[in-house]
Amino acid sequence: xxxxEIVELYWDRDENAITQSDLKYGRYCKSIAYNILFxxxxxxxxxxxxxxxxxxxxxxxxxxxxxxxxxxxxxxxxLNMYEKMKALKRGSNQTDVCLDELSEVLGHASDVQQxxxxxxxxxxxxxxxxxxxxxxRKIFVRRYWYMSSVNEIAWQYKITPSKVKMSLLRTRDKLxxxxxxxxxxx
Amino acid sequence: MKxxxxxxxxxxxDDEFIIxxxxxxxxxxxxxxxxxxxxxxxxxxxxxxxxxxLPFNTxxxxxxxxxxxxxxxxxxxxxxxxxxxxxxxxxxVDKDGIAVTTVMNExxxxxxxxxxxxxxxxxxxxxxxxxxxxSREINGISYKIMGxxxxxxxxxxxxxxxxxxxxxxxxxxxxxxxxxxxxIE
Numbered sequence: 001x002x003x004x005e006i007v008e009l010y011w012d013r014d015e016n017a018i019t020q021s022d023l024k025y026g027r028y029c030k031s032i033a034y035n036i037l038f039x040x041x042x043x044x045x046x047x048x049x050x051x052x053x054x055x056x057x058x059x060x061x062x063x064x065x066x067x068x069x070x071x072x073x074x075x076x077x078x079l080n081m082y083e084k085m086k087a088l089k090r091g092s093n094q095t096d097v098c099l100d101e102l103s104e105v106l107g108h109a110s111d112v113q114q115x116x117x118x119x120x121x122x123x124x125x126x127x128x129x130x131x132x133x134x135x136x137r138k139i140f141v142r143r144y145w146y147m148s149s150v151n152e153i154a155w156q157y158k159i160t161p162s163k164v165k166m167s168l169l170r171t172r173d174k175l176x177x178x179x180x181x182x183x184x185x186x
Numbered sequence: 187m188k189x190x191x192x193x194x195x196x197x198x199x200d201d202e203f204i205i206x207x208x209x210x211x212x213x214x215x216x217x218x219x220x221x222x223x224x225x226x227x228x229x230x231x232x233x234x235x236x237x238x239x240l241p242f243n244t245x246x247x248x249x250x251x252x253x254x255x256x257x258x259x260x261x262x263x264x265x266x267x268x269x270x271x272x273x274x275x276x277x278x279v280d281k282d283g284i285a286v287t288t289v290m291n292e293x294x295x296x297x298x299x300x301x302x303x304x305x306x307x308x309x310x311x312x313x314x315x316x317x318x319x320x321s322r323e324i325n326g327i328s329y330k331i332m333g334x335x336x337x338x339x340x341x342x343x344x345x346x347x348x349x350x351x352x353x354x355x356x357x358x359x360x361x362x363x364x365x366x367x368x369x370i371e
Contacts, residue, residue: 068201102189121195141207186187
């Protein structure tokens with residue numbers, strides 16, 4: 001079923017929308033949640049919550065790219081769940097590793113200002129991503145949006161893990177410079 | 187700025203970047219591509235089956251066939267030479283619709299299975315977390331070995347446009363796993 005047809009089901013309040021979403025994007029959403037949470041059970045819960053959020057948000061929303069829309073909901077839910085669980089069980093999943101990598105360039109300064117400016121920060125990140133070449137951008141997004149491991153990225157794009165690491169290192173440095181230039185405190 | 191803030195802010199990056207970084211996965215769900223993939227797969231099965239089933243059966247009729255293989259593997263991706271000293275092979279389709287060949291040991295217990303997927307049609311395999319992961323380059327092919335406590339449980343590689351996943355029922359040492367992987371066509 002095409003994306004717009006599934007969105008139409010949501011707008012018609014037809015519960016088949018959830019079945020179709022699950023069929024088409026269930027595994028995709030679960031893989032996003034799993035990369036963040038590293039738990040099949042929690043990932044499943046996140047995906048189920050995704051359908052609820054999707055049901056609540058359509059209408060009024062009418063996303064053109066349903067996969068990305070559902071993926072964003074899942075990622076957001078998974079990150080929230082991760083934060084709740086972090087105090088209880090900090091493991092060695094990709095989210096922890098990603099946070100450690102980013103803290104190398106961002107530090108742990110108070111983010112009171114950033115709480116107010118998350119939308120602005122997102123816009124800056126979008127502008128920054130546009131400055132990158134396609135390969136570098138894909139590697140960066142796979143790492144920090146999908147939370148894929150370095151080896152998974154190397155496997156997917158058929159490059160060596162060391163090349164992935166080097167690309168990420170350079171991009172993180174560029175991002176830091178870019179954010180400072182944009183007026184953020186890093 | 188806390189790294190958590192950056193990760194959260196990244197959630198709402200433009201859809202185009204999310205899709206760009208995951209094109210293979212999105213292609214999987216495109217109905218038009220899925221239809222094309224199914225048509226191609228059907229045609230391939232028909233052609234390969236026509237070419238291989240008859241010669242295999244004829245060969246088996248003439249020679250008694252390889253004693254170690256109970257099921258014809260003509261439409262499968264592992265050549266019968268792989269099954270030397272094995273009791274039998276079983277073929278099935280997993281929940282995701284991927285053809286799976288399972289190789290049984292002398293006691294007729296599953297020993298390992300192999301999935302082979304066109305890299306342009308299906309996504310890469312999602313595996314459970316492992317505490318052991320190494321890569322080996324052999325004859326220009328990069329094999330990724332994953333498992334626990336230095337024992338191999340999975341081997342992944344890409345060859346000639348296909349992604350392969352070799353899964354062991356238990357685990358085995360890295361060299362044995364690589365030997366098996368290298369023998370799979």
